[in-house]
Amino acid sequence: MLRKLMKHEFRATGRIMLPLYLILIVTSFGANLTTRGLLSTEYRILDVLGVLLVMAFAIAIVAVCVMSMVVMVQRFYKNLLQDEGYVMMTLPVSVHQQIWSKLIVSAVWFAATVLMIILACCIVAFNVEFVDEFFHFIGDIFRGIMREDAYFIANGTAFAVEGIVLCFLGSCAMCLQFYAALAVGHSSANHKMVWSVGMFFLFQFVIQFLGSMLVILADGTGLDVFLTNFLPQFNGVAAMHAVLIFCIVLTVIYGAIFYAVTTFFLKKRLNLE
Amino acid sequence: MSILECKDLCKNYGRVPALDQVSFTVEPGRIVGLLGPNGSGKTTLIKLANGLLTPSSGEILVCGMAPGKESHACVSYLPERTAIPTWMSARQLLDFYEDFYADFRRDAAEEMLAHLNIQAGQRIKQMSKGTREKVQLIMVMSRAAKLYLLDEPIGGVDPATRDYILSTIIGNYNPEAAVVISTHLISDVEKVLDEVIFINQGRMVLQSSVDQIREEKGMSVDELFREVFRC
Amino acid sequence: MKWLFSNDAPIYTQLIQQIKVGIVSGAFPPGERLPSVRDLATEAGVNPNTMQRALMELERDGLVYTQRTAGRFVTEDKNMIEQAKRSLAERHLKTFLTAMLRLGFQREEIIDLLRQESGEEGMTHVDSGV
Numbered sequence: 001m002l003r004k005l006m007k008h009e010f011r012a013t014g015r016i017m018l019p020l021y022l023i024l025i026v027t028s029f030g031a032n033l034t035t036r037g038l039l040s041t042e043y044r045i046l047d048v049l050g051v052l053l054v055m056a057f058a059i060a061i062v063a064v065c066v067m068s069m070v071v072m073v074q075r076f077y078k079n080l081l082q083d084e085g086y087v088m089m090t091l092p093v094s095v096h097q098q099i100w101s102k103l104i105v106s107a108v109w110f111a112a113t114v115l116m117i118i119l120a121c122c123i124v125a126f127n128v129e130f131v132d133e134f135f136h137f138i139g140d141i142f143r144g145i146m147r148e149d150a151y152f153i154a155n156g157t158a159f160a161v162e163g164i165v166l167c168f169l170g171s172c173a174m175c176l177q178f179y180a181a182l183a184v185g186h187s188s189a190n191h192k193m194v195w196s197v198g199m200f201f202l203f204q205f206v207i208q209f210l211g212s213m214l215v216i217l218a219d220g221t222g223l224d225v226f227l228t229n230f231l232p233q234f235n236g237v238a239a240m241h242a243v244l245i246f247c248i249v250l251t252v253i254y255g256a257i258f259y260a261v262t263t264f265f266l267k268k269r270l271n272l273e
Numbered sequence: 274m275s276i277l278e279c280k281d282l283c284k285n286y287g288r289v290p291a292l293d294q295v296s297f298t299v300e301p302g303r304i305v306g307l308l309g310p311n312g313s314g315k316t317t318l319i320k321l322a323n324g325l326l327t328p329s330s331g332e333i334l335v336c337g338m339a340p341g342k343e344s345h346a347c348v349s350y351l352p353e354r355t356a357i358p359t360w361m362s363a364r365q366l367l368d369f370y371e372d373f374y375a376d377f378r379r380d381a382a383e384e385m386l387a388h389l390n391i392q393a394g395q396r397i398k399q400m401s402k403g404t405r406e407k408v409q410l411i412m413v414m415s416r417a418a419k420l421y422l423l424d425e426p427i428g429g430v431d432p433a434t435r436d437y438i439l440s441t442i443i444g445n446y447n448p449e450a451a452v453v454i455s456t457h458l459i460s461d462v463e464k465v466l467d468e469v470i471f472i473n474q475g476r477m478v479l480q481s482s483v484d485q486i487r488e489e490k491g492m493s494v495d496e497l498f499r500e501v502f503r504c
Numbered sequence: 505m506k507w508l509f510s511n512d513a514p515i516y517t518q519l520i521q522q523i524k525v526g527i528v529s530g531a532f533p534p535g536e537r538l539p540s541v542r543d544l545a546t547e548a549g550v551n552p553n554t555m556q557r558a559l560m561e562l563e564r565d566g567l568v569y570t571q572r573t574a575g576r577f578v579t580e581d582k583n584m585i586e587q588a589k590r591s592l593a594e595r596h597l598k599t600f601l602t603a604m605l606r607l608g609f610q611r612e613e614i615i616d617l618l619r620q621e622s623g624e625e626g627m628t629h630v631d632s633g634v
Contacts, residue, residue, distance in 0.1 A: 302553065304551055304553075436549070443552060444546050446552045464549055464550045464551065465551050467554070483554075484515060487514040487515065488514045495511070
């Protein structure tokens with residue numbers, strides 16, 4: 001059933017996201033013309049055109065980013081908590097499957113948005129020189145791994161991977177924070193949207209409060225002294241890894257809490273208009 | 274086994290009771306009218322049976338199960354408002370119902386759509402309000418469910434559509450399934466019903482068969498309703 | 505066939521009356537197969553269980569009979585149909601007479617009126633209801 005839910009979720013969101021991606025790619029081709037020298041001609045009209053094309057590209061990037069967020073929030077809100085909720089919440093599927101389908105599909109669109117923006121940027125910057133440099137860079141990494149500075153390169157790659165994982169999980173957790181805020185806000189009898197927005201900021205405040213408390217606590221407990229004194233290999237690089245992994249774990253916990261809140265409110269406190 | 278069973282069912286919204294100690298059963302093969310004035314708790318009761326609300330106390334069982342994923346598979350629910358996703362075309366909606374409900378009879382749905390001259394390629398968004406309601410009803414009645422919960426199926430539609438809806442309900446009759454129709458338009462549905470349940474201010478006032486009321490009181494259910502709920 | 509219902513009597517008894525009228529008037533000819541319960545119920549716009557009950561009563565009276573596989577049929581017994589016709593007529597007459605007596609007519613006056621009426625244009629419309 002999860003697969004069926006996801007299929008229909010992709011149908012519903014794809015009809016918005018795919019045309020946006022198409023626009024992004026088209027504008028990136030336009031902007032590519034600019035980089036190829038529209039600005040360095042003698043004709044004013046081409047100058048103006050060049051600037052407009054770059055602006056269109058910038059707007060397309062912003063639009064794609066904003067829309068992937070808006071679609072994520074709006075699908076949850078419109079599909080589960082508004083009129084369509086009467087159909088969706090009476091399907092023979094569990095609340096967990098509902099949330100996972102929404103979450104996975106949103107995450108896929110987030111990842112796709114990032115990839116599409118990278119692709120679009122590549123198209124804009126596309127010329128022989130750039131491609132040449134790019135492959136040199138890839139080659140350098142592999143050569144580096146083979147040589148003795150492998151230590152740094154490997155660590156760098158690991159940082160990058162950890163960073164990407166953190167960003168990905170972070171955006172999933174953020175989705176869940178939106179879901180939880182909407183689910184809680186819409187359990188009230190009236191002013192559902194006001195409550196939802198209020199809940200979102202309340203959650204945000206609590207997270208920031210707990211986060212700063214954590215920093216203060218970590219600073220005062222002598223954890224750093226313990227680690228540097230008793231673990232001789234614990235250098236700067238290891239510390240960075242530890243912090244990143246710690247952040248990943250925290251993000252998972254923070255996502256899990258919002259997941260639990262969302263399921264509880266959808267199951268027990270659902271209050272469709 | 275009863276298809277729908279309520280035992281001392283209570284639901285409060287905050288401190289306001291919407292349902293108070295409601296107990297009744299609906300047996301297979303019955304078409305039951307859930308009758309009461311506006312705000313009497315009809316919709317609350319139907320939402321509880323669909324798991325869209327959680328009881329404050331008491332119990333509600335659908336096909337012997339508490340409302341949830343499994344009970345949803347045997348209930349076909351017509352909400353009081355149009356809830357089908359409007360961005361879909363009628364055909365996509367058929368795909369949707371076929372995917373999620375094993376008991377969905379696609380051929381029956383297509384036949385009904387064709388009968389009402391509704392194009393399968395047309396988007397729900399582009400349809401008139403009345404047509405949307407018809408499409409939603411077709412989806413609901415095309416399932417071979419155990420329990421049909423129809424919340425105000427004939428409110429706000431023209432008399433011809435009303436007749437169509439009622440004859441669809443009769444034509445779809447199955448001795449193993451039960452139908453619960455909530456409405457305040459009693460004279461229109463009276464002939465279609467086996468039994469009626471009167472509900473007022475969250476309390477059950479009466480459960481009786483239609484012919485029993487006519488035999489004992491010498492009046493129609495509509496007349497009895499007007500008498501019981503006289504303002 | 506047109507189905508009409510009043511508010512004061514159970515629906516199944518009204519169904520019985522109207523099916524009887526159908527049989528007597530030839531809308532359901534003797535020996536003919538009746539439509540299925542569901543079709544009859546849909547046509548009359550009534551609950552199928554109520555229609556079933558009405559047919560069972562008619563079956564008990566002998567006006568219709570069931571053949572195990574083929575369905576329900578109207579009786580071929582002309583006498584029985586004639587009898588049903590008479591009893592329907594008597595009921596109509598009774599209600600008619602009660603209404604006329606209430607208006608203050610004497611029996612002889614009523615008969616005179618009837619003669620005049622039928623002499624002029626024949627009996628016109630007879631309501632199929634009770």
